[in-house]
Amino acid sequence: SQTIHQWPATLVQPVGSPLSLECTVEGTSNPNLYWYRQAAGRGLQLLFYSVGIGQISSEVPQNLSASRPQDRQFILSSKKLLLSDSGFYLCAWSGQGGSTDTQYFGPGTRLTVL
Amino acid sequence: AQSVTQLDSQVPVFEEAPVELRCNYSSSVSVYLFWYVQYPNQGLQLLLKYLSGSTLVKGINGFEAEFNKSQTSFHLRKPSVHISDTAEYFCAVSLPQGAQKLVFGQGTRLTINP
Secondary structure (H helix, E strand, C coil): CCEEEEECCEEEECCCCCEEEEEEEECCCCCEEEEEEECCCCCEEEEEEEEECCEEEECCCCCEEEEEEECCEEEEEECCCCHHHCEEEEEEEECCCHHHCCCEECCCEEEEEC | CCEEECCCCEEEEECCCCEEECCEEECCCCCEEEEEEECCCCCEEEEEEECCCCCEEECHHHCEEEEECCCCEEEEEECCCCHHHCEEEEEEEECCCCCCCCEECCCEEEEEEC
16 A cells, blocks of 8 residues: 655754755655645645656745655755745645546644744 | 635534535636545545536545535535544645646634534
8 A cells, every 4th residue: 555754743943944854655656746835724735746756846936945856755845944934744646647636645744943 | 727715714513413614616617626634733634526427426434525516616514523523624626637736725624512
């Protein structure tokens, strides 16, 4: 069966520090991968998605970036964190069936920027 | 662009009572519709989805939703709720092509009182 992992589970970082969040998927190959952010009291916003290694699409302008160095690994990064980057970050994967496929979400990383 | 409005931010209900969580969407093209549930500090789990066909969709945990194209609504219902249904519920849409880029509503917090 497929599983999705995210780490760390929680993170407290000072403003201006770098960020690296990691997401890995097991039990499937060539998945679509997604990063979402859930800010306090708000819904989820799609940040990035990837349909293959090295293929990243950004949905919103921000100081975050994403990379996919391996088929089942998706990384969210920042060079300098802002207070507004605080939130709950969720990684998700789906099959290559596109829009009809179910997205499966990871357990999330709660990021607090102080 | 697509948008989703969940009309109630919080819904308190007594145990074993029926519940309806409302969702309206806006789109100039056909969309796929989804309901997800999020338990505290966890990722999201798919409850049900509407892609095409019968407008009444049945999902997990006894939930169902009805797609109403003329009213652009996709309300979620359950005839009798349990304490374990306490969670946040998100309605989402995506376009029926390409990678599944979900657009979420703000969420509805369902609280079940004994």
